[in-house]
Amino acid sequence: MEHVLEFQHISKYFPGVKALDDVSFKAYSGEVLAFLGENGAGKSTLLKTLNGDYQPTSGKYILDGQEKHFKTPHEAIEEGISIIYQERQILLELSVAENIYLGRMPLGRFGIIDTTKANVMASKIIEDFGLPIKPETKVKDLSIAYQQMVEIMKAYSRDNLKVIAFDEPTASLSDSEIEALFKIIRKLKSEGKIIIYVSHRMEEIEEITDKVAIFKDGHYVDTVRTGECPQSEMIRMMVGRDLGDIYNNLDRDKTIGDVLLEVRNVSSDYVKPNSFVLRKGEVLGFSGLVGAGRTELMRAIIGADKMKTGEVILEGKKTEIHSPHDAMKQGIVLVPEDRKLQGIISNFSVADNINISLLDQHSDRFGFVNEKEEKKTAEEGIRKFSIKTPSPDKKIVELSGGNQQKAIVARWLSTDPKVLILDEPTKGIDVGAKSEFYNMICKFAKQGIGVILISSELPEVIGLSDRIIVMKGRQISGEISRQEASETNLLSLAMIGKVEKS
């Protein structure tokens, strides 16, 4: 039987973020449709609104002409829509058959669960799938790949399965396991299921999918036929405009001064001893894989985590930093990566968020806050950083992510810092706001501030930094000048700890 799943004007809003914005397209049975897009483009959110994990803010789903609305993923499964996630959603202590028929085990006389019957039913499916496993085996004794197969069989065991979506299914599979998975996907396809396949791996998309739906910043861009559209074209569609020009047009005309900050053997519980220097007016990039210890090193420097060894020397003087408060007094400030939990004070207005670090300067000796001064600082910050807000008294969470981030930067710049540490400052903000940030960073450096830029986006860190330090395994693995920097040698420092000589 033919099926059509129609996405009609689906939008999903979170405070300050349009995760999905008016997404409309159709998926047909007998086709494998890939969802392609950068992190945060909305692919997973779209799947979650489809199966009732999230409720769409507006829009509807039409399956075979009928409008579907699910309050829970369970309801979706009952109606034949299943999602196979990266994380296994099965019960390890139960057998294969028990997992497949979880919650609807066949019952024998007196309503007692009939395990034998379940095993017989399960072994039929296992045979169908051509897998060398037994229905009685406990799932915990299976490999990850087979555990995933059990999940697929669980979805497949429902007679009414129409839509099956895979969210990054191959993340932890070996090549031969991926091949086995593809065999099953082809089988599902031949049986007329609608198959959605979310992945970042272009070669897999080339191999298994028929069409690719491309997403960018919560928008649906287009659907293309897999064989007919070159990969470079798809990537261009998902990234949107080319960022190259943005970097080329930055005003980088400045003089780099004396050593401003010297970090000697600084370590904490989370990072090994590291040393580096930062000069006045310099943008020092920190590159490396997620978890390489970049954030942790900075947290140790500003006293957010306890410094175990080492010292921080600012303008030739040894500092005593035991808390972010001390660091701020010395002129070292950090804009954290996790804006939601560590950056914004969520119950505060934009103005109060900008002013929070200036409470000492803004209050008299009895502790009374000078609200006029606060208003001045807030208005200045909003103007200088062109924060888009209807008024300074708006709650900060009402703003878009980029504008929230600008308010945090405004907060720190108002304290007149010497060293500004930016941890993934452009994560999750749109391209327009990104280029504003890049200009800001260059301006700060020109004013003589030492800027440390942690970024996982290679073009960003290469495009902005005067010098780049790469970390691997919680310590610095190398340093590259702006002239030598390329994505290849940054990545090889980050992944194997050295630059391959070619």
Place this chain on the structure above:
Amino acid sequence: MKKLKINGDKLVLVAAIVAVFILFTTLNSNYLSLTNIINILIAASLVGLVAIGHTYLIIAGQNDLSPGSLAAFSGVLAATLVSYGVPFVLTCLITIVAGMLVGLCNAFMVNKIKLEAFIATLVSQSVIRGFAYILCGGKPVAIADPTFLLLGKLRILNIPLSVWIMLLCIVVFGIVLAKTKFGRSIYAIGGSKEAARLAGLNPQQIIRRSFLMMGALCAVGGIIFSARMNSGQPAANVNLEFDAITAVILGGVSFAGGVGDMGGTFLGIILIQAFNTGLTMVNVPSFWQYVAKGGLLLFALATDYVRKQRREKELLELSMKNL
């Protein structure tokens, strides 16, 4: 930051207070007499002092279950000291310092042993109650000192001193909460503790100060209560924190932290005392009063939940406008 403004929540509170007055006046016409209204205020004075402390603590994302024990302990301590001939003023000072020490211990458990405030203060609730009994051997300590007794009797403009003290504290601590660096910091750490720390605030210090304040308020409350009772009673003030927390939540402070103000707390105090006094006046058996009070707390928590849902919904709508 927090401007005193009349919003929907406050109007609902005022309406609830009016409704309670109408209800109990219909059931007992003496309810709306001046004497009774003053009685309500007297009953509200001790709860009020504690609720001020709870306003700070709960906005800061903390809590305190020890005030009932601490108030009783403070009354016993003050009565004992006076009975040994310690001058009244010095007695008050010592008792307040003792209360602050208890606050310091609570803060220590929260900040350094990393206990949830709820659990930490459950510990001190029991320990302090124990000390109250130990200090007096389980028997109430009679007060003979005339100055001390005057504290319970003195009236200014026909309103007892204890009520004036409560009102004064509401105003002073209300202003501190709304207008000072300390007040602002309370809201900040209640909203996002880690973000506030990274922004250069010192959450541990702010929490410590809030508990110190609560300790002092409980001590003052305990002294006034014992003066009114003419004795320090180790078994007194059980469930005091229950009434205070109910009042604070009714007043619009959220258990989620970061939200609320002193004006709301004041209305909450009046509402809960009007309710409690009314139950007694219409002869609701005291066992059933517990049930009714539980119902009121449930109502308070439910409104807290509804308000939170509404805030989130409004926020989502507003944030979309700015995209």
